[in-house]
Amino acid sequence: RALLRRLWKGDASARMLHPRLQKAMGAxxxxxxxxxxxxxxxxxxRSRTELLCALQGRVQVRTLDGTEPPFSALGWRALVPPVPLSRLFPRGLRTCAVVTSAGAILNSSLGEEIDSHDAVLRFNSAPTRGYEKDVGNKTTLRIINSQILTNPSYHFMDSALYKDVILVAWDPAPYSANLNLWYKKPDYNLFTPYVxxxxxxxxxxxxxxxxxFIWxxxxxxxxxxxxxIQPNPPSSGFIGILLMMNLCxxxxxxEYVPSVRQTDLCHYHxxxxxAACTLGAYHPLLYEKLLVQRLNVGAQGDLHRKGKVVLPGLQAVRC
Ligand code: C5P
Structure with a gap:
């Protein structure tokens, strides 16, 4: 609870985490x-405005476009979608919802509010069926990690979860972002199922x-x-938030910065x-959340009751 209050204020430390999580972070x-x-x-x-300006200047959504080796020689220019992700919504999106998969969203009754947004982003294998009252049923985009594409238990090619939505996949590459090295040795081979x-x-x-983009x-x-912070990629949640700040x-x-419903239940489904699902072990999740909370322009009551953070889109930020 003390940690939760510090998260809400945007000034927590890893020293407040359970020793088990601190040990994992150290490893x-x-x-x-x-x-x-x-x-x-x-x-x-940095103040909120300074942070937003730093984000606007530095964060460029980039996807593989097939112009760089090894993908250029593999015919990926013709393979990737003809319209880049950043131009899929030429008239822009007014408001967008990012719905994390945290257990704390259960019993929130946020479904209707979530569905009222122009676009809704969800993660990995998080379902809506059976959970509509709390998470809504609209899905515009889905961010998926490379395990979703490669682990047969997710039925990536057949499941309805991955149909009729915009899919955005990612895999932890070397920090050098050397595409040749990554292609030879991805964390999970997402390239074959992608093709x-x-x-x-x-x-x-x-x-x-x-x-x-990830690094x-x-x-x-x-x-x-x-x-x-942990020298590992940010969580899908943080990646998705920054993607949507570019599009909306x-x-x-x-339920990224947790509400009063905070729980150790990893996923609502x-x-x-x-506890690592909410506070991080592999991902620098605690630090991601502190940064997002520092950017929050929403009401403190909405944070406590709904677990809702409101962030300005980056296009409109005046620096
Ligand atoms: O576990 P998964 O990566 O599929 O969840 C999607 C995202 O939701 C995470 O990357 C994380 O940012 C967020 N999440 C969270 N707390 C949880 C579970 C997920 O903040 N308990």
Whole structure:
């Protein structure tokens, strides 16, 4: 509870986490699996406006477009969707909802509010069926990690969850963002199922995020955090929030910074409990959330009761 109050204020520390999570964080720091070398400068004291301007100047949504090796030689220019993700909504989206998969969204009755947005972003295998009252039933985009494409238990090619939506996939690449290295040794081989789905469903907008975009987000989190953050990619949640800040006039994020319903239930759709899902072990999730809370322009009451953070779209920010 003390940690929750500090999160709401935007000033928590990893030292407040359960020792088990702190230990896991330390192990990830030592392993540095993705070869992270932070070369940026710390700028921890930025105001909301300064933060927004830094984001606007630096965050560029990038997806694989087939123009760089090895993808250029593999015919990916003709394989990727003809319209880039950043131009899918030429007239822009007014307000957007980002719905995390946290267990805390159960019993929220947020479904109607979520569906009232112009676009709704969901994550991985999070369902709406059976949970409409709390999470709504509209899905415009879905961000999926590479395990969704490769682990047969998700039935990526057949499940209705991945049909009739814009799909955005990602996989942890080396921090160097060397595409040749990544192609040879992805975390999970998402390239083969990507090609297969593009060929079978050429009309479905389906993109793979460029590793430069992912690590740019990581750099920004580290830059604005006093502590040393885990040298691993940000969570799908953070990636999705920044993507929507680029596409929408205003972004409403539900149960990312937890409400009073905070729980160790990892996902609203699975009976699995682990505090790491909300506070992070692999992902620098605690730091992501502190940064997002610092950007919040919504009411404090909405944060406590709904777990809702309101963020301005980056197009309209005046710097
Ligand atoms: O677990 P998964 O990555 O599919 O969940 C989607 C996103 O929702 C996460 O990347 C994380 O940002 C957020 N999440 C959370 N708290 C949870 C579960 C998920 O903040 N308990």
């Amino acid at each position: 990830y720091l030592r392993a540095n699996k993705h070869g992270v070398r932070f070369r940026g400068r710390r700028a921890a004291g 297969q789905r593009r060929q079978r469903n050429p009309n479905q907008p389906f993109y793979i995020l460029h590793p430069k 740019q987000l990581w750099d920004i989190i580290q830059e604005n955090t006093k502590e040393k 006039g205003e972004v409403h994020v539900y 699975e009976p699995y409990h682990d």
